[in-house]
Amino acid sequence: MKKMTLPIKEILNMMVSFDKKYGIPFPVSTEIIYKWALGTDLPKNTDTVIYTGGLYQLVPYIKEFTNYLESIEEAKGTSIIMKFGERFISLTDFFAKIVVNVSKDELEKQYSIIRNIVELIKSTGTDFGYLYDKDMYTGVLLFDYGLKDAFKEHAESVHKNLKESGVKAVITIDPHTTYILKTIYPKILKDFNINVINYLELLYKFKMKPKREIHESFTIHDPCYYARNLNIITQPRELLLNGGVKINEPFRTKELTFCCGSPVETLSPSLSKEIAKTRLEELVLTSDRIITMCPMCNLSLSRVNEKNASIEDISEVLKKIYL
Template identity: 25%
Template sequence: MLAETVNLQACIQCGRCSGACPVAIKSNLNVRRLINYSLDKALKISELTELGVWECTACSACNERCPKDVKPANLITRLRSQLVEKGRIPTTIQAALESTYLHGNPWGRPREKRLEWAKDLNLNILAPGAKTDVLLFVCCTNCYDERCQKSARALVKLLRTAGVEFGVLGEAETCCCSEQRRMGEQGLFEEIAESNTKIFRSRNCRRIVTTSPHCFNVFLNDYPDLNLPVFHYTQLLAELFDQGRLKFTSQIKETITYHDPCFLGKQNKVFEEPRRLLKAVSRDFIEFERNRELSMCCEGGGGRMWIESESQGRLSEIRVRDAIDMHASVIATACPFCCLTLEDAVKTTNSEDKICIKDIAELLVAAL
């Protein structure tokens, strides 16, 4: 049954999935072998952990490279579901899932504190029956993490500068459940997706704009009945810039490079808008050697924000060293997970005096 539902029979064991996997070189996750074993036998619960299913970041590099459209990343999600059903999951994953169910976010924070990041911004809180152009979905991480709150506040300033009519859900905002779905908790995802869809429709917005690529991807591709236009904030800001509604009066002197978030670039092909914005405010913009579809994963997706890998080294540290080697002083990104993993890598590599991590919205505000 599993082999049929994820098209495993089409696999020709070429190994491109394993070759594309960013964590394969440093962990026991071997995607080709996982497919082969799944075809050959019913894997035991103990074997799934040994084969590294929790190492996967859900970056979908394997899906992109497969010549037979097998979707190996989908297989890993289904195998994780088997572990969730048996209760054989890491305690940190369990805590994130329970917090999502109880509080509407995976960070263990109370719902009534969801809007504290904007307590002095006088935002338009959309009630049922309201009407607006843009429903800004802020994301759990941007709401609760002190570092990422700066990105959300910067985006609010940009939207107001451009005269955009927008509102937020406030305490009614509930996790998009992107990561929970990829952790294997399909039931929780379906329940929250249905609830969120009803909430979005009741606010009568013309479009949904997300701060996180993970929210953008799940609304766009995984919510079955949403039927509303969904945009990542860089797409909206690029549109406003092109229309002349968002103007910049200065340029940033530092050398800037851009890290493509997997869920924005690799999975949804949003490559040009972030670069167009950065080039508009940067005197010196340079590219990573591995960029766009080939961009290196930061290891923040697929639930990995809630589980520490047993493998050695971090891909985000490689990313930081690469940026330093090419004499960049700022790594820009457009994802709260990428921002956190890369900023942590700056600290673990003792590179605070050499490079910093900025969300694109923060850089744009500095150039207003």
């Protein structure tokens, strides 16, 4: 059966509308971004902060949204498309129902990953805090989709928030947030002089000493922004090798890494799936234990993981070695 074409213009307009209302391109309370840190001892008023950008936290919601769009793609006829096409932006109530479907266990898993990263950063002796309710999404999806005006407006809000919070340096935890803050914001924003370092760069810089060697074997998947744009390639590998990990390199790796299928999943779930299948098939040729370094890569590959390969975030493995 031929798949239906999604109303891309309406989807993009909807995302811009949600972003203006919620600060993220989905109708989700911003509480989910900082809820992981409640009850921790992270100070609030510091000039160096861990900056999550909300991507790990948004993964369960993106997953449900993508599943919904996939059901539209696979629907027979055009009735659903016509029904939702012109009224996409007004469907906040409907998308609120999608939010209800998000698994608390899945959200807690993402929170756990962030807490692991926090403990890894703490082990370096670095003094840092957290912005809590001012930890804002960077607008990366708007950037990826070429929504220049909406992205610029969003970026200006983030910059203003950082300046008002007295932030001078941020420690990022995913490739998308790192790339946007380190590379794109300085190009489009006046006086953006905040120091940006990714936590993998930070751990590598401090020459972390392993507490144990785990002698496990993994295939490593490089996210595009890390490998192609930020040159974060050696750092994660050295951190793993120091802990006795055997790294299996897939056919396309490092600077020549292959796309995981994201972020096109919110415009064409079927295309995203085909790309992810190609990549996962390539990865499992060397090992059925896979390390990802990006929440979106993990989500994309997990969506097509029919052979039940083990797909772990790198922080979960580093925790075994260094904590």
